[in-house]
Amino acid sequence: MRLPKFEYLAPKTLESALSSLAAHGEGAYLFAGGTDIMVKMSHGRLKPTCVIGLMGIEGLDGISFHPKDGLTIGATARLSEVASHPDILKHYPALAHAVQVMANVEIRNMGTVAGNLCNAAPSADTAPPLVAMGAKVTLASLKGERRLSLDQFFKGPGLTVMERAEIMTSIHVPLPAPKSGASYMRISARCGVDIAAVGVGVMATFNGSGCKAARIVLGAVAPVPIRALKTEGLMKGRKWTQDLIIRGSDQAAEEAKPISDVRASAEWRKRMVAVLTRRTLEEALERAERN
Amino acid sequence: MKHQIRFKVNGDEYSVAVDPWRTLNEVLREDLNLTGTKFGCGIGDCGACAVMLDGRTVSSCLTLAVSVDGKNITTVEGLAPSGEELHPIQEAFVKTGAIQCGFCTAGMEIAALDLLSHNPSPTEKEIRAGLSGHLCRCTGYNQIVEAISVAGKAMTNGRGEEVGR
Numbered sequence: 001m002r003l004p005k006f007e008y009l010a011p012k013t014l015e016s017a018l019s020s021l022a023a024h025g026e027g028a029y030l031f032a033g034g035t036d037i038m039v040k041m042s043h044g045r046l047k048p049t050c051v052i053g054l055m056g057i058e059g060l061d062g063i064s065f066h067p068k069d070g071l072t073i074g075a076t077a078r079l080s081e082v083a084s085h086p087d088i089l090k091h092y093p094a095l096a097h098a099v100q101v102m103a104n105v106e107i108r109n110m111g112t113v114a115g116n117l118c119n120a121a122p123s124a125d126t127a128p129p130l131v132a133m134g135a136k137v138t139l140a141s142l143k144g145e146r147r148l149s150l151d152q153f154f155k156g157p158g159l160t161v162m163e164r165a166e167i168m169t170s171i172h173v174p175l176p177a178p179k180s181g182a183s184y185m186r187i188s189a190r191c192g193v194d195i196a197a198v199g200v201g202v203m204a205t206f207n208g209s210g211c212k213a214a215r216i217v218l219g220a221v222a223p224v225p226i227r228a229l230k231t232e233g234l235m236k237g238r239k240w241t242q243d244l245i246i247r248g249s250d251q252a253a254e255e256a257k258p259i260s261d262v263r264a265s266a267e268w269r270k271r272m273v274a275v276l277t278r279r280t281l282e283e284a285l286e287r288a289e290r291n
Numbered sequence: 292m293k294h295q296i297r298f299k300v301n302g303d304e305y306s307v308a309v310d311p312w313r314t315l316n317e318v319l320r321e322d323l324n325l326t327g328t329k330f331g332c333g334i335g336d337c338g339a340c341a342v343m344l345d346g347r348t349v350s351s352c353l354t355l356a357v358s359v360d361g362k363n364i365t366t367v368e369g370l371a372p373s374g375e376e377l378h379p380i381q382e383a384f385v386k387t388g389a390i391q392c393g394f395c396t397a398g399m400e401i402a403a404l405d406l407l408s409h410n411p412s413p414t415e416k417e418i419r420a421g422l423s424g425h426l427c428r429c430t431g432y433n434q435i436v437e438a439i440s441v442a443g444k445a446m447t448n449g450r451g452e453e454v455g456r
Contacts, residue, residue, distance in 0.1 A: 005312050006311060006312055008294065008357045010357070010360075031355070034353055034354065034355065034358075035335055038314075038335075038354075039334045039353070043334075055358065106349050106353075106424045107335055109347040109348055110350065110354070
């Protein structure tokens with residue numbers, strides 16, 4: 001295995017990275033953890049003329065939590081840092097779980113949440129919990145910054161709304177509301193190491209009479225992570241009885257549009273959407289009752 | 292254009308001119324002749340190429356050599372720097388029969404070093420989770436898990452003695 005030949009730049013500032021990205025045009029690719037781009041290059045699917053390493057940019061790797069504003073994860077913060085961050089473990093257990101179970105120790109020590117999102121695999125583990133929790137991403141270019149909701153970000157397998165001259169600089173997750181709970185679960189043939197065959201992320205907020213708001217996000221069962229809107233409608237405004245949770249799970253399976261591939265058949269995926277939706281709804285409810 | 296990089300491997304300082312498209316794995320094996328680190332799958336699935344980079348295990352096949360400028364690397368050769376006295380992890384691998392063909396061993400021992408440095412007495416489940424990125428095609432997993440458990444105990448006792456002295 002040899003990689004294609006390319007030029008390598010290691011900018012120290014975001015401005016210089018953005019200038020290089022704009023200057024090198026089509027052939028320029030960003031490199032954070034490298035765990036996706038290296039594989040694509042070694043398989044010959046990607047032939048960059050210029051690779052821009054982001055890991056040396058100061059201030060891009062921070063993780064910060066504010067009791068009012070919520071959580072901000074810098075673009076080059078490693079998955080293993082996210083997985084063990086005390087505030088994420090305490091306030092965002094669904095996200096912590098997603099990054100704890102994905103890939104393996106080495107990949108988690110290299111890869112980043114931003115990279116997971118920007119590569120836009122339909123099976124990306126961080127997407128369902130982050131979309132469910134209403135995460136926003138910040139995209140920077142020489143023209144300035146824009147912030148957009150993560151559920152508007154994905155366009156198809158490997159495709160996002162990002163423009164060529166943009167760099168994702170951070171991911172922002174709002175503070176969970178009181179009496180809310182979130183959950184993410186995934187299933188694959190060999191636990192974590194395999195890419196998820198199905199993943200489900202849920203976030204729900206309750207009040208005295210029942211569910212005030214619910215977001216249910218299905219991963220790896222459509223070209224992009226999708227919100228199960230009919231299921232959300234069914235669960236909202238009601239008390240979550242066991243019966244309702246089972247009806248919701250069946251409804252989510254209806255909304256999934258999976259394909260059959262090497263990892264699983266479409267039929268099995270649909271059945272697993274029902275199973276994981278039931279389990280994540282139950283866990284989100286349980287967590288909300290404790291919050 | 293080649294990049295001049297300086298980095299430490301097993302405590303030794305190196306300065307190497309590398310093409311930007313070469314991996315850390317290639318530079319360790321081909322330029323520095325440190326062939327203890329293996330090249331396996333090339334896509335981060337098998338763990339044969341694992342090395343420690345500033346105290347964290349990474350896949351050297353997915354790491355660009357240019358990106359390790361100024362960093363500290365430990366390879367399996369660094370476990371037994373004298374070349375004679377084995378590291379407790381290596382001793383445990385030998386003692387428990389955890390080495391068959393040996394191809395996965397370097398990566399497994401680096402993973403063990405990482406795991407035991409954070410968690411000196413891991414449970415079997417924790418050991419298996421720590422090794423989740425490592426494949427042994429001889430399927431000698433049980434002995435490898437046992438070796439790491441034995442090594443953990445030996446290292447804890449070793450440290451205890453040192454403190455006692």
